[in-house]
Amino acid sequence: MSDLSKIIEHMEVVGADGVHLGTVDKVEGGRIKLIRADSGSHDDHHHYVSGGLVAAVEGNRVRLSANADAAALLEEEKSGEPLADLRP
Secondary structure, eight states, X not given: OOOGGGOOTTOEEEOTTSOEEEEEEEEETTEEEEOGGGSXXXXXXXXXXXXXXXXXXXXXXXXESSOHHHHHHTOBOTTSOBGGGTOO
């Protein structure tokens, strides 16, 4: 895990494959809070990415240790509940 204190608002979050996953709203409780516009079908609220997935902070990008498609499956609700558990 990289130093989360280096992550600031509006940084791009990308998977290990370089594919865009989201945009940082802020770091909250050891997790990255993504802006609502990057929350897919749940654009009425924020999704979160565990700080444990952060591999590096490089320039204006947060690079994750998982590919974007896999990281999307690991996104969480505010409560910490995984989105994958809520999908039909």
